[in-house]
Amino acid sequence: MxxxxxxxxxxxxxxxxxxxxxxxxxxxxxxxxxxxxxxxxLSKEFILGSPEQGMTEGGIFPAIMGTFFLVMLMSLAGVPIGTITAIFLNEYVGQQSKIGRAIRFAVNTLAGIPAIVFGLFGLGFFINFVGGGADRVLYGGALHWAQPNILWASLTMALLTLPVVIVSVEEAIKTVPRDLREGSLALGATRLETIWKVVLPQSMTGILTGAILAISRGAGEVAPILFTGAAYFLPNLPDGLTDQFMELGYHIYIMSTQSVDVEATKPIQFATTLVLLILTFTLNFAAIFLRWHLRRRALR
Amino acid sequence: MNESTKILTRDLNLHYGEKHALRHIDLEIQRNHVTALIGPSGCGKSTFLRCLNRMNDLIESAKVTGTVEVDGTNIYAKDIDPVLLRRKVGMIFQKSNPFPKSIFENVAYGPRVHGIKDKKRLEEIVEKSLRGAALWEEVKDDLAKSGLALSGGQQQRLCIARAIAVDPEVLLMDEPASALDPIATAKIEELIWQLKESFTIVIVTHSMHQASRVSDTTAFFYMGEMVEVGPTQKIFTSPAQKRTEDYITGRFG
Incomplete structure (x- = not known):
């Protein structure tokens, strides 16, 4: 040929x-x-109303708020741990050291674990082991913590999104010039003072980017919260860490699989999906913008 | 060792992994003198400078043997805290590296780290240090401006102000004017003359003219060894070693 x-x-x-x-x-x-x-x-009533008539009518406000609480709690847990890990990786262990490589390998592995496995881990570890243990010690075995709630769901989600935070913060810390660290150390500052006063302020954008990316990822995942805290339907918003919650992604899943009247739920499903998309897109664009801002600074 | 000796190195060696970067350096640095370290790129002069405030500690592969005495105390002894050492032995870098903070905060950084919180005290230190670095008159009206907004020469003088704000005794300068234009360079050189009244200065320089203008003593480094040291005038007019002569007359380097 x-x-x-x-x-x-x-x-x-x-x-x-x-x-x-x-x-x-x-x-x-x-x-x-x-x-x-x-x-x-989409309407004001849809955004601010509660589901009605077996989810064939009404709005999605509890799911929006549940998602909000979930990602906030998740960030509170995941962003500090991720930031500290990134600092440790960059400032305290060498790039080629065994510990550094072991941690990096763990982070990469964590990023590759399917979301549903995190959900099962959350059920086994947080609910049965930690929650069950807490109930035995604190409540004589009465069911209190050993059941799905927003705390365990958030912590499970924090584990899932940890690699995202670590990678973003690391990227930001790497853009802090070596000159600045040396300048600080040469003035007799300790390593910790240098991190606290020079490296971290310079990495704020990166930490924020990491948080937003984690939130955007977390808001879109359903599997980790299936067994750890998401509820089918709740008349009230959660008002404590032991409460369950509704969530946008889970709500879509429920409506598309458990609906009593498929045709009637369809527009609600579409609109809920649209809200979720707008939310995650907005967050992703915010992260892209921050990252662009960061890169521009790094090039200067 | 006598009264006028500030720093004394004995059989100082440094290895970067397999590479023997500094070989058996014995050098005496005089109090309130400017000592210039010259030599071609990669000769070890910057590496040597960074041994004097233990900045090489930050490089994992670097191993130091021998002793460096500052005021008679070996700074590589086990009980020496490099953080405290660096308060006494300050450093100015090749590329000016002000923090992305205001001029005031740049100079106040060191004193703050060392526990000075009183606003009035800090203001005094900042003014004194900026005057010491011949920058006060140019910036006194906008101390809140970012240090990065200054010109290259001003930034380097800001870094000098920042270094002297922690009240060191020695200033190590690693090619402090190599990125500056001739006018800014002249200002820095003039400043070095003034600074030696209060500090012991060790300066690494690429420019032999600079070494001859600012220094009292010159040491010539070549391939990790210190070939020759002596009064600057003697080194530049009648060096004892052939390699020194070849370098300063521009036959290589």
């Missing part, structure tokens, strides 16, 4: 270009369908 090189080149361009276009079209179609199906149902 002897195909002219010109034709091979054109063929490759066609296939690669076609694939690229297909990807873009796919995204547009998905978004288009969701917007088409859900935009009409």
């Amino acid at each position: 002897n195909i002219p090189k010109k034709w091979v080149g054109r063929g490759v361009a066609l296939v690669t270009g076609g694939s690229a276009i297909a990807t873009v079209v796919l995204v547009l179609v998905v978004i288009g369908i969701i917007v088409h199906g859900g935009a009409g149902h």
Whole structure:
């Protein structure tokens, strides 16, 4: 066979270009369908109302607030731990040291664990082991902590999003010039003072980026909270760490699998999905913007 | 060792992993003198400078043997805290590295780290240090401005002010003017002359003219060894070693 090189080149361009276009079209179609199906149902009442009539009517306010509480608690737990880990990796252990490589390997592995495994781990570890233990010691075995609640769900989610935080903060810490650290150390500052007064203030954008990316990831995951705290339907918002909560992603899952009237829930499903998409897109764009800002500073 | 000796190194060696970067350096640095370290790139002069405030501790692969005495105390002894040492032996870097903070905060950084909280005291120190670095008149009206907004030469003088704010006894300067234009360089050199009244200065420089202008003593480094040391004038007019002569006359380097 002897195909002219010109034709091979054109063929490759066609296939690669076609694939690229297909990807873009796919995204547009998905978004288009969701917007088409859900935009009409978006309203103030939908955002601020509670589900009614077995979720065939009403709004999604409890799910929005539940998601909000979930990601806030998750950030409170995950961002400090992730930041401290990133600092340790960058400032205290060498790039090539055994400990550093072991931790990095653990972080990468953590990032590759399927979300549902985190959910099962949360059930086994937080609810049965930690919660059960706490109940035996504090409440004589009465059920208090050993059941799904927003705390365990948030902690499970924090574990899932930890690698995102670690990677973002590390990236930011790396952009803090060595000169600045040496400048601080040469003035007789300790390593901790240097981290606290020079490295961390310079890494704030990165920490914020990490938090936002984690939140955006966390807001979109359902599997980790399936067994650890999400509820099918609650008349009230959670008002304590031992309460369960509703959540946007879980709400979509429930509506699409457990609905009493599939046709009636459809617009609500679309609109809920649209809200979730808007939320995660906004967060992702915020993170991209912050990162761009950070890179620009690094280049200066 | 006599009264006028500030720093004394004995058989100082430094290895970066397999590489023997400093070989058996014996050097005496005089109090309130400017000592210039010259030599081609990679000769070990900056590495040597960074031994004097134990900045090489930060490099994992660097191993130091021998002794460095500051005021008769071996700074590589086990009970020496490098953090305290660096208060006494300050450093100015090749590339000016002000913190991304205000001019005031840059100078106040060291004193704050060392526990001075009183606002009035800090203001005094900042003014005194900026005057000491010949920068006060140019910045006194906008101390709140970012240190990064200053020109290159001003930034380097800010770094000098920052270094002298912690009241050190020795100032190590690692090619402090290499990134500056001739006018800014002249200002720094003039400043070095003034600073030696209060400090012992060790300066690494690429420029032999600079060494001859600012220093009292010059040491010539070549491939990790100190080839020759002596009064600057003698080194530049009648060096004892052939390699020194070849370098200062520009035959290599």
